[in-house]
Amino acid sequence: MxxxxxxxxxxxxxxxxxxxxxxxxxxxxxxxxxxxxxxxxxxxxxxxxxxxxxxxxxxxxxxxxxxxxxxxxxxxxxxxxxxxxxxxxxxxxxxxxxxxxxxxxxxxxxxxxxxxxxxxxxxxxxxxxxxxxxxxxxxxxxxxxxxxxxxxxxxxxxTPNVLGANGLPAHGETDPQTRTFVDPALPDVLGVDRDRYAGRHIVVVGAGHSAANTLLALAELAAQEPGTTVTWATRGGSIGRAIGGGDADALPGRGALGTGVKLLVDSGRVRLVPGFAVHAVAAVDGRIQLTAADGRTVTADRIIAATGxxxxxxxxxxxxxxxxxxxxxxxxxxxxxxxxxxxxxxxxxxxxxxxxxxxxxxxxxxxxxxxxxxxxxxxxxxxxxxxxxxxxxxxxxxxxDVQLDLPETGVCSATPSVDLPRAELGLVTASAGGNCCGG
The missing domain is CATH 3.50.50.60 (FAD/NAD(P)-binding domain)
Known part of the structure; x- marks a missing residue:
């Protein structure tokens, strides 16, 4: 005490x-x-x-x-x-x-x-x-x-989470050569980091709101920069966590963010690879390859680890x-x-x-x-x-006498425009394990 x-x-x-x-x-x-x-x-x-x-x-x-x-x-x-x-x-x-x-x-x-x-x-x-x-x-x-x-x-x-689906680093994830292809969550895709992603194939790993935010920014970049392609790899078989309740979501911004991502997936602007439990990662011929526990592979130019x-x-x-x-x-x-x-x-x-x-x-x-x-x-x-x-x-x-003056739905969200392929992440402080908050 x-x-x-x-x-x-x-x-x-x-x-x-x-x-x-x-x-x-x-x-x-x-x-x-x-x-x-x-x-x-x-x-x-x-x-x-x-x-x-x-x-x-x-x-x-x-x-x-x-x-x-x-x-x-x-x-x-x-x-x-x-x-x-x-x-x-x-x-x-x-x-x-x-x-x-x-x-x-x-x-x-x-x-x-x-x-x-x-x-x-x-x-x-x-x-x-x-x-x-x-x-x-x-x-x-x-x-x-x-x-x-x-x-x-x-x-x-x-201290971000690892790519490995079981909480341990994926095989090869800590290799110095591999790490040069893997970026942490929340890069400034449309700003200082633009040249890192423009005209390349990017894989975003993770199913939270930091992943959704990055996907929307990458989709906007792809609309501006020919040759930019985006793949979304999620461990679960559903993207419900990222999509939330859509228009019916109690948190309007979270719903709008999810709606925007769903539109990208439905339109094919983002390729979704669900149920992809990352088992190994390796540098192959100047690119980076992810291998799932079931043997499927995805090869890209860069990986963004939005894993929390x-x-x-x-x-x-x-x-x-x-x-x-x-x-x-x-x-x-x-x-x-x-x-x-x-x-x-x-x-x-x-x-x-x-x-x-x-x-x-x-x-x-x-x-x-x-x-x-x-x-x-x-x-x-x-x-x-x-x-x-x-x-x-x-x-x-x-x-x-602990009290917290918040709206009934919480303050995890803003309401971004889903007319544009971009939305803002629900961060509240310096870090957000792929969600509405930070530390």
Missing amino acids: AGRVNGPYPVVVIGAGPVGLAAAAHLHERRLPFTVLEAGPSAGAAVAEWGHVQLFSPWRYNVDHAARRLLEAAGWVGPDPDLLPTGAELVEAYLRPLATLPQIVPHVRYDAPVAAIGRAGVDRVRTAGREQAPFVVRLETGEDVLAAAVVDASGTWR FRPDHRIAAELRLDLDPVLGCTRALAPLIDPNDHSCGTVRPHGVDELTQPEPGYFAVGMKSYGRAPTFLMATGYEQVRSIAAALTGDWVAAR
């Missing part, structure tokens, strides 16, 4: 993305000392990598309340609350102004990737004195930073974590976010109680808190860190 923070050490927040900076704002309001450690060179570094992607949620749901209070006190005027920002706009109009506030900027360190977390003087086995020992947050440089508590908002953007993301808990290997065996999140949170039962619009608000680990004072928040569930919303992360900050001051009434 989290307890009141005492002593000379700060709360260390890992990651200066939307949720990490929201944690900083709440810690400041609670008058708790904090240090933010960001692996990248600037605030929102991971978000900037998918800056061309438009969020499904309008600005009103993308600005944390404590962050807004700090910004507005400094004269900040927020964007139109009903507009849908791109990732780049989220960074430029919100994250960087927040990170440069005088209350925040002295406490943020950039180019400071975390290598490991432990407890001073005790390993994972020792119990006596454990709760009183400060955390040791070791940077990749070897420097140790002592902490009263750790809020890990590092996300999942750097997963958390990496290795930096916490010396901490006492009790993770759900399926999702890799806390056990208390797992039934609330299980993607077999929930969409992002049906996830119940949750806070410190659901995020507490056997290791007192350590919390994974944001996209990382959801493990392999792709139903995370940025607004959910804001409420997580608000609750945790309250708990760290001993204000349990506020910590347990």
Whole structure:
């Protein structure tokens, strides 16, 4: 259970993305000392990598309340609350102004990737004195930073899922020669990455919304660049997950996105290869070949792996974590976010109680808190860190008063035009395992 923070050490927040900076704002309001450690060179570094992607949620749901209070006190005027920002706009109009506030900027360190977390003087086995020992947050440089508590908002953007259908890398997937033909999710198909795909045969692997977004962009590229062809390989026999409910979908943008992809498949502009469980991948005569478990093959010029993301808990290997065996999140949170039962619009608000680990004072928040569930919303992360900050001051009434102001259908979606062969992905933060959300 989290307890009141005492002593000379700060709360260390890992990651200066939307949720990490929201944690900083709440810690400041609670008058708790904090240090933010960001692996990248600037605030929102991971978000900037998918800056061309438009969020499904309008600005009103993308600005944390404590962050807004700090910004507005400094004269900040927020964007139109009903507009849908791109990732780049989220960074430029919100994250960087927040990170440069005088209350925040002295406490943020950039180019400071975390290598490991432990407890001073005790390993994972020792119990006596454990709760009183400060955390040791070791940077990749070897420097140790002592902490009263750790809020890990590092996300999942750097740890995508593999191509292999069984969760293991496909045979040959890790070979250096093979990897030169495989691109991660959400390339800027119509922008900086255009020349990589124009006039080539591209295979998109995956059945979530990141795959759908990329397929629509590739179809638009194919309309502009002769010789560009697109194949969609999905593990399942149905593309229902990507198509959603169409016009009847409770999430209009998700329905519009799915409708657009279905039109591409039905018209033959995208060749669908369903039931293609990737077993092996190999470079063959200057091209890349995928082989399914049933022996079918697809050969292309490039592959885009839109297979989702997963958390990496290795930096916490010396901490006492009790993770759900399926999702890799806390056990208390797992039934609330299980993607077999929930969409992002049906996830119940949750806070410190659901995020507490056997290791007192350590919390994974944001996209990382959801493990392999792709139903995370940025607004959910804001409420997580608000609750945790309250708990760290001993204000349990506020910590347990968890609320989430969202429309009944959730905020996972925008409504793109399906008249054009392009739609926007339902990302809400820096990563989106092929779904409506990010970390």
